[in-house]
Amino acid sequence: MALPETAHLAALLRRSAARSPQAEALRDEAGALSYQALDRQSDRLALALMAQGIGRGQRVGIYLAKSCNAVVALFGILKCGAAYVPLDPDSPATRLALMVEDAALAALIGDGESLDALLPHLRQPPPLPISVAGEVTAAGRRSGWQPNQAPPVSTPPALAEEPTALAYILYTSGSTGEPKGVAISHAAALAFVHWAVGQFALRPEDRLACSAPLHFDLSIFDLLAGIAVGATVALVPATRALFPYALAEWLAHQRISVWYSVPSALIRLLHHGDLASHDLSALRLVLFAGEPFPLRELNQLRQVLPGPTYYNLYGPTETNVCTAYPLPPGGAPLPAPCPIGAARPGMVVYALDEAGASVAVGECGELYIGGDGLMEGYWHRPAATAAAFCRGPAGERLYRSGDRVRREAEGGYSFIGRRDAQVKVRGYRVELGEIEASLHDHPQLYGAAVVPLADSEGGQRLLAYYVPMAGAPVAVAELIRYCRARLPAYMVPERWEACAALPLTTTGKLDRQRLRALAAAVSVK
Amino acid sequence: MTAITDPVADYIRTELAPQSQGLELTPDYPLIQAGLVDSLGLFRLVTFLQDRFGIKIRAQEIVFDHFATLAAIEALVVAKQQSSEEAP
Structure with a gap:
C-alpha cells in the first residue's frame, strides 16, 4: 500500500482519516475509536497545547496507561510539533522524575490520579499538567471528558514538515545510573514505517495487536504502521496480558492478523495458552524481537500455529529494526541460533573486529549499524552521542550496537551475545x-x-x-x-x-x- | 486471614516477590496490578496452589479474575475443593 509523501508522522493519520473516517482505528478495553474520532480528538489536543505556547522544539510527556486516550495524546503531541516522551506508569515516581527533568518536559499529559502521584516528586518548575481533553488539570481533579464526543475543530493544526524534528524520545537504561533518552526524528520513524508497511504488506483489513507499552519501541510498528494503512490497532488489555489462555481467547475473538512481541510473550502463549483450542485462523503474521527466541520453543510454536509467516526482527532502540529474517515456510528447519537476517532496505550493517575490519564469513564481530533509521542522538548528551557513533567505510554515520554477531554464509547475521554488561530482562534492555x-x-x-x-x-x-x-x-x-x-x-x-x-x-x-x-x-x- | 490466604501470602512474600516483605497483604491487595505476581510468578503460584491444596487448575481458569487478589485466589481454591468433593 502506497503511503503519502510526507515528512510528518501525523500526516499518516490524516490520510487514513480522510480515506476511511468511520473505520475502527483503535480498540481498548473501554471501547473503540474511529479514524475520524482519533484525528479530531488529537487535533483538539494539539490546538490546546499550542494555545499554551507548546510546539516545535519542545517535549511533552505521556503518563497514561496504554489506552485509546494515550494514543490520542501521542498524535496530539506530534500534531502540535512537539516530541512525545512516554513515561511507564509502572515505574517508580523517583525514576520518572529523572526522565521528566532530563527531557525538560513542557507539559505532561495524564489523568488526575496519576499526576497527583508523580508531581510531588518533581523539582521546580514542573511541567504543565494537561488532560487528554486538553484542559490544564489542577491536581486532584479529573476531567469529565467523554472520549467519543469530539466535534471537528474549525481549523486543524498545520503540520510543520521538518524531517529532522524529533518525533519521540524513549528512555533506556544507562550505565551511569541515569536513564538515557534515545531521540528519534520524524524522518527516521517514517523510514521504518515505510519499510514495515511494504515488507509486511499491511492493509486496511489488518487487525494488529499492540502488546508493547508506549515506552518500548515495538509499539512504533503497531501504532504508526497500523494507523498509516488504516488498519485497526487493538491494544492488548492489561487484564489479559499476563494470562495466556485469556490472551489467546482475545486474539481469536479480536480476529488479530498481525502480532508483534518479545519471544517470552509467545512462549507463554505456547506453554499455557492452549493455542490449538482457539481459532487463530486470522493470524497471518507473527513478528518477534527484543531477545533471542530459544529454538525448541520457536519450532513448537511453528508446529502448533503453522498458518502465519514468522519474522525475527532485530534492532536496538537507537536504530529501531535494522535487520529482518523471514523464517522458512512450512516449519522447515532453522539454523541455530535463529538468524537476525540481513539489513533492511535503507539500512546498512557491518560486523567489525576490534581493529575495525569486516570479519570473514563464519567469524564473530561487533555489529555496527547505519542508515535512515538511526537516532538523532541521546537527548542532551553530546558526549554519550559522540561515543555511540563512528564513521563507516563510506564515511557514513554508524551506531556501535555493543552486540556480537556472527556473519553467515547466506549474507545475514546471527546474534551471539552482548559485548558489555547489558542484559535483556523480559525484553527490556538493562544496564x-x-x-x-x-x-x-x-x-x-x-x-x-x-x-x-x-x-x-x-x-x-x-x-x-x-x-x-x-x-x-x-x-x-x-x-x-x-x-x-x-x-x-x-x-x-x-x-x-x-x-x-x-x-x-x-x-x-x-x-x-x-x-x-x-x-x-x-x-x- | 485464613487457612488458605495465609500460606498463599507467605508463598508470595518468600518465593515470588521478596519486595513485598514489608507490605501487609490484605485480602483485596491488587497482586497483579502492583506487580507482585508477574508472568513467571503466576505459573509458579499455580503449581504451588495445586500441590498445597490438592486441586487441579485448568488453563482456562488461569485468568485475571481468579488471581487479582488473595480473596479471589481463596474463592478459586474453595470452589475447586468443593467441586472435587462432589465428584464421585
Whole structure:
C-alpha cells in the first residue's frame, strides 16, 4: 500500500482519516475509536497545547496507561510539533522524575490520579499538567471528558514538515545510573514505517495487536504502521496480558492478523495458552524481537500455529529494526541460533573486529549499524552521542550496537551475545551498571554486582551480590525496598547473596566472568 | 486471614516477590496490578496452589479474575475443593 509523501508522522493519520473516517482505528478495553474520532480528538489536543505556547522544539510527556486516550495524546503531541516522551506508569515516581527533568518536559499529559502521584516528586518548575481533553488539570481533579464526543475543530493544526524534528524520545537504561533518552526524528520513524508497511504488506483489513507499552519501541510498528494503512490497532488489555489462555481467547475473538512481541510473550502463549483450542485462523503474521527466541520453543510454536509467516526482527532502540529474517515456510528447519537476517532496505550493517575490519564469513564481530533509521542522538548528551557513533567505510554515520554477531554464509547475521554488561530482562534492555550504581548509593553497602541468571522461559532474571559495611548488617527486604523506590520492577534483582568482597580482575575491574561462574551454580527456583 | 490466604501470602512474600516483605497483604491487595505476581510468578503460584491444596487448575481458569487478589485466589481454591468433593 502506497503511503503519502510526507515528512510528518501525523500526516499518516490524516490520510487514513480522510480515506476511511468511520473505520475502527483503535480498540481498548473501554471501547473503540474511529479514524475520524482519533484525528479530531488529537487535533483538539494539539490546538490546546499550542494555545499554551507548546510546539516545535519542545517535549511533552505521556503518563497514561496504554489506552485509546494515550494514543490520542501521542498524535496530539506530534500534531502540535512537539516530541512525545512516554513515561511507564509502572515505574517508580523517583525514576520518572529523572526522565521528566532530563527531557525538560513542557507539559505532561495524564489523568488526575496519576499526576497527583508523580508531581510531588518533581523539582521546580514542573511541567504543565494537561488532560487528554486538553484542559490544564489542577491536581486532584479529573476531567469529565467523554472520549467519543469530539466535534471537528474549525481549523486543524498545520503540520510543520521538518524531517529532522524529533518525533519521540524513549528512555533506556544507562550505565551511569541515569536513564538515557534515545531521540528519534520524524524522518527516521517514517523510514521504518515505510519499510514495515511494504515488507509486511499491511492493509486496511489488518487487525494488529499492540502488546508493547508506549515506552518500548515495538509499539512504533503497531501504532504508526497500523494507523498509516488504516488498519485497526487493538491494544492488548492489561487484564489479559499476563494470562495466556485469556490472551489467546482475545486474539481469536479480536480476529488479530498481525502480532508483534518479545519471544517470552509467545512462549507463554505456547506453554499455557492452549493455542490449538482457539481459532487463530486470522493470524497471518507473527513478528518477534527484543531477545533471542530459544529454538525448541520457536519450532513448537511453528508446529502448533503453522498458518502465519514468522519474522525475527532485530534492532536496538537507537536504530529501531535494522535487520529482518523471514523464517522458512512450512516449519522447515532453522539454523541455530535463529538468524537476525540481513539489513533492511535503507539500512546498512557491518560486523567489525576490534581493529575495525569486516570479519570473514563464519567469524564473530561487533555489529555496527547505519542508515535512515538511526537516532538523532541521546537527548542532551553530546558526549554519550559522540561515543555511540563512528564513521563507516563510506564515511557514513554508524551506531556501535555493543552486540556480537556472527556473519553467515547466506549474507545475514546471527546474534551471539552482548559485548558489555547489558542484559535483556523480559525484553527490556538493562544496564547492570544502573542497578549497581543504585545499590552503591545505599548507606550500608560497600558495593554490589548484579549478574543475569537463565530462567525457565528462556529469559533472564537478576542475581545481586552485595557487600555490607562492617558492623552494619542490612536486610534483603530493605535492599529490595530501596531498589523498588528507584528502579522499575524488571530491574529489581530477585536473588540476593551477601559476600565479603567482590571478585576483581587483575586490572582492578569487577570480574564479571567469575561472578557469572558463581551465579551458574545458583538456580532460579 | 485464613487457612488458605495465609500460606498463599507467605508463598508470595518468600518465593515470588521478596519486595513485598514489608507490605501487609490484605485480602483485596491488587497482586497483579502492583506487580507482585508477574508472568513467571503466576505459573509458579499455580503449581504451588495445586500441590498445597490438592486441586487441579485448568488453563482456562488461569485468568485475571481468579488471581487479582488473595480473596479471589481463596474463592478459586474453595470452589475447586468443593467441586472435587462432589465428584464421585
